[in-house]
Amino acid sequence: MGRQVRRAWRPAAAGAAGLTVLALAASGCELLGGNPGGKATGPGNAAPPVQHQMLEGVPVPVGFKFVPARSTIQIIGTTRVGRCEFEGATAPDATARFYLEQMPAAQFTLRQKRFDAGEYGLRFASPDEECTVRIKPVKSKTFIIIDIGPLAKGDPGAEPPPPAARPAPKPTPQS
Numbered sequence: 001m002g003r004q005v006r007r008a009w010r011p012a013a014a015g016a017a018g019l020t021v022l023a024l025a026a027s028g029c030e031l032l033g034g035n036p037g038g039k040a041t042g043p044g045n046a047a048p049p050v051q052h053q054m055l056e057g058v059p060v061p062v063g064f065k066f067v068p069a070r071s072t073i074q075i076i077g078t079t080r081v082g083r084c085e086f087e088g089a090t091a092p093d094a095t096a097r098f099y100l101e102q103m104p105a106a107q108f109t110l111r112q113k114r115f116d117a118g119e120y121g122l123r124f125a126s127p128d129e130e131c132t133v134r135i136k137p138v139k140s141k142t143f144i145i146i147d148i149g150p151l152a153k154g155d156p157g158a159e160p161p162p163p164a165a166r167p168a169p170k171p172t173p174q175s
Contacts, residue, residue: 049102055084055146058131059102061095064088064144073148080129081149092142095135096120103131125151 049059052066054073064086073082090098099122100110108124108131115121120135130152134145 049098052084052086054082055148057106057126058108058146058148059099059106060086060144061088061090061098063090064142078128079150082147084146084148086144086146087141088144089140090142092118092120092135092137095142095144096122099124099133099135103133127151 050062050064052060054071065088067085067087070085071083073080073084100113103110103124108126110122111125112121112123118137122133122135124131124133128151129148130150132147136143136145
């Protein structure tokens with residue numbers, strides 16, 4: 001009888017251990033994938049950027065969590081306007097490098113870059129939209145605030161309009 005119990009227990013224990021390993025691997029895949037603690041997102045990191053459903057086409061670094069209480073976005077047809085906030089543990093300078101490297105791949109061109117009082121401000125433009133990314137440290141966390149909206153007409157970041165045809169100069173009267 002002792003053997004029968006042992007045999008019945010071994011497969012169950014092995015199954016439970018296997019499920020535990022699978023659960024740990026699934027829940028910690030970010031941690032085991034070369035990004036310990038979600039801290040080192042930046043140059044040379046093989047982890048692809050995350051896509052948030054509200055910000056399709058705008059990359060978000062791995063390890064940053066969406067903050068719904070401080071975010072809002074409206075999408076009407078193909079136009080979207082909003083502000084989304086994320087928080088994470090990656091250093092602000094590494095986060096700024098992430099956006100400088102990743103936004104061109106998302107078809108956004110850098111239009112302005114600034115650093116003021118510890119906060120990075122990056123403004124990007126695509127053919128249709130403007131995206132401002134602010135990165136600021138607060139205690140031991142980094143916050144990313146992404147403002148997105150349509151590119152304003154006459155925006156210097158937009159493609160310049162074709163030159164208008166100039167009227168011919170008026171002849172001056174001769175005396």
